Amino acid sequence: MLTRLSHATAYVLDQDAALAFYTDKLGFEVRSDVSMGEAFEGAGAGFRWLTVGPPKQPDVEIILSDVGMGRDEETAEQFRALVAKGAFGIGVLETDDCQRTYDELSAKGVTFLSPPAERPYGIEAVLRDDSGNWFSVTERREV
Template sequence: MTIALQYCHITVNDPDESLGFYRDALGLEVRNDVASGGFRWVTLGSPDQPGLEIVLSEPHAGRSQADGDALQELLTKGVLQHIVFRVDDLDAAFEKVRASGAEVLQEPMEQPWGPRDCAFRDPSGTMVRLSQGPTA
């Protein structure tokens, strides 16, 4: 049996604003953009991982009003799960993302558990880390 991650979901307030971060600053390619019921699901990916897609969707997309409200509250608080991308040149990636105007949470630094990394907030407040080097 084989198993592989296919989709990773990131909740965003505005798919267009988020594309400026995930597509333009991070360099991911748009693979699909689907509208349904007044909402959009945008999938992005890296050519280096053709079988993995990141899905951007709004809190209420495909959810009940109550569930969407609860997810929106967590997104607003900035307490949803973060995402980590591996890069081959952390300094270049950091400068590209910083130049996009993204909020810098941590400049590149060596971590005690192995990698050198940095952190940003996407336009909706989700923490996005960029990592280069060994992992624990």
């Protein structure tokens, strides 16, 4: 029986740059940063298992996966272009104050695709990471 989601993947263009973005700008913690070696199950040279997560949610990890890992070069280039274009929404990051979070992250240089706005489910802003992936930043409406 499935019990919970533990990991989600954000495909990134540069793992070091993504690590800096997620830790320095979003305030996430490093959960794993392990080199799996050159011969790891066909994943490609220098496979790196890199995960981060929100400090108050230690059981959740976002895998910062290099777009080329485990892909042939042609597919990796196609994937790279889609990520850079902003074709992927990764998920929802909850906040207790969307406007304050928007102001704080904007001051740190985080790019937002939309400012805080009223939605049927609460207040939402949409941010973009340094690779092009986007997240909804949502303050849930009290029911």
